[in-house]
Amino acid sequence: MRNTSALIVGAQFGDEGKGKIVDSLVQDEDFDCVVRYNGGNNAGHTIVSDGQTYPLHLIPSGILHPHVTNVIGAGVVVDPAGLVQELATLTERGVDCKNLFISDRAHLVMPWHKVIDAHLGGKIGTTARGIGPCYEDRASRRGLRVGELVDENNTVDKEHFGARFREVGAHKNELIQKLYGLEPLDLEKELAEIFHLAETFKDRVCDTSELLYQIKTEGKRVLFEGAQGCLLDLDWGSYPYVTSSTVTFSGCLSGSGSAHIPERRIGIVKAYSTRVGEGPYLGELGDYETIKVQDVAKKGEPLPPLSDDEKQKALNGDDLLMGRWIRRAGREYGTTTGRPRRCGWLDLVAVKHAVQVSGLTEVALTKLDILVDIPKIKLITAYKDGDKTLTTFPSRINQLARCQPVYEDFEGFGEVKNAKSFPELPRAAQNFIRRIESYLGIPARIISVGPERSHHLVQEETHVAG
Template sequence: MASIICVGAQWGDEGKGKIIDFLTESADLVVRSQGGNNAGHTVIVGKTTHVLHMVPSGILHKGKVCIIGNGVVLDPISLVGEIEGLRRRGIKVTPKNLMISELAHVVLPYHRELDAARESRAGARKIGTTKRGIGPAYSDKASRTGIRMCELVQPEVFRERLGRKLREANAQLRASGARPLPSRTIERDYLAAADTLRPFVTNTVLHLHAALQARKEILFEGAQGTFLDIDFGTYPYVTSSNTVAGGASTGSGVPPHRMDRVLGVLKAYTTRVGEGPFVTEDPAIGDLLHGMGREFGSTTGRARRCGWFDAVACRYSTILNGIDGLAVTNLDGLDTLGTVRICTAYRLDGRRIDTPPADAAQLARCQPVYEELPGWCTPTTGARTFGALPPKARAYLRRLAALTGAPLRFVSVGPARDQTIVV
């Protein structure tokens, strides 16, 4: 039995969905423990592309149990749409293979409106959120005024909680110059979603405990990435949950001592979406990747900002998460380059540093210190073993692993399942 946490080691969009999909072959349960439908995990099966926002990637495999944990903030209407979309594609989704924590908090329309209003007011200082209401939903959770799934599925309780909360939210919306929201429409739509989701809502802690007792293989699917963590990320340009490995315990109810391994997923280069400092950002890399039709957000469609591999950030990510294995994705994105660069240190106000500064303004002033390696100028997409990769590509990967401080376990050279190399 092993409990494996799969965590994004950069700013999200590292290809976790594909790696989770690959690892699910040997797992019994796949657990999502934080975030909401601001995440988007893309998995390609044959000729079909699936983009999953809340349902764990394990749903694409027969015989696997997927759990949406207590740490997730859940948009019920969006989730119902996602379930229906999967069913239309012939994928079985029932209460036997998908369970939703009764403790997960609900994202409501006023959360989305407040999210958009805050971004609009912030102007040039905006965070660059997806405007899906994730931050305001977590704010309600922290202020103990949120509505949970166990309340949504009780109509009378939900009506009472919604009425009280909507009065408060509408006052905030009016103060922001936005229109107040009607309670009747929200009540109708959300209770309809509750009717669909009620059979899925359960005490997931007990199911996970039973799985541990039965020595089942459990895979924890992270959303976003380490440097979007509310505590350890590039604050305030972060999400509203704990995206580091520790969040898998608090967001699922599985104790820390029952976790066995942490797999860090990272790209062979660096990307981020939204605002915030990005030391290795290079528009030329962005132009190259966007020209290939790559690096557009699966949730928002926004073009991602792109740059060279940042070993300073990834080394710190290894420390924060306790990463003991790496999965490097998108190696093929660098196949045409004659020279590749790795950031091995920063210069801040003339001083060399080896750890990202906590202050975002200081991080924005950092300049990258690069090490250059020869490119391989050979397609890697057909490689199925590590030895089949070009020697210079293997040298690059070994250098990434050495600088990051964890052994290389997997390499992805394309979006398909069979384009994943076990090292």
């Protein structure tokens, strides 16, 4: 498995634990570079190292390793304020971020993008961080890029960027006022703030495509890190309840500016499933509208585990309580938004769709430990649409919404955190994993059994070729 490059992509709806796997691979397999190729600071990757938790949003997950080059590619949209805040937080905690580079071709999230997103984005459950409107402007050729803010000499280009900002901003203010009935932005105030922020990251801006070419020419190993998940991909996800970027393998090439095809393509799969925001979600445990009201966690106040009585009700068929059991055990609240995630059983139909559209060669199974001590667990292996049985993920959102999941039941299992190899896992856990592998047709080479960097095991040999 000592290939020269690898792709990490979420094979569900995001929040699969990609950050931990990237961090572990960088440490265990000596990758020299990590490239983030899509999304913005609507993404959230969490790394736990030496008992410390590092939530990342824009910055690649290799940043904790000083010898690793970290690249924000052209396919990412960069919020200047979010980037500077993330840099400051990491620096305060002793992380030297001098190994970070930002593509001059990446687009900038502007103040009007956030205003418009907050006003319009609620219907599909966006994070209101301006990501969708920024990608819209990129596609319609009205966007502003990092290379316009910071010139080829790594100087803040106040003349050029100021003129472009005022031109586009005047049009956006007219839209904000006349179409949406909102207060206009103070453009000069916003512009001054952006110039101030740019002074923090100007020296990190470069032609990252050229940088990656040189890295590959030197024979160094590159890890491509995707944000969100394949089921949120603009083309191949549950449209229109999707993100605004290309999440899948094809996005890795266009978003990084590297034509090198990663030999290992690893899909990150949680042992159950979660989703944030609106849209059909097969296997969901509990009503989402109820969850949004009853399962909100106050900042800094962890929710208690379920009582024995609540657990018994969950086992007797109370889906809301079963979802709450998994949510609290897995701390399933958005890294970026803090919203309670919708929880459900692992949907293998959807994951196989991700395997196919990204050409995945293996999966990394995460959060197996969250299912510990649940006596009966389930996998979705087909959908029922009336009297039809489906084993492929529907492209039509109305068809997906009317489908019902077909389950296979599995015996639960006990503690897995101390397992260092596959045979050391409980037999029931082995059976659960083997069924996932046989259904997907690719091996689960990495199995995460706990939150720490060290809590994972690697299968060198499996019964499924990959």
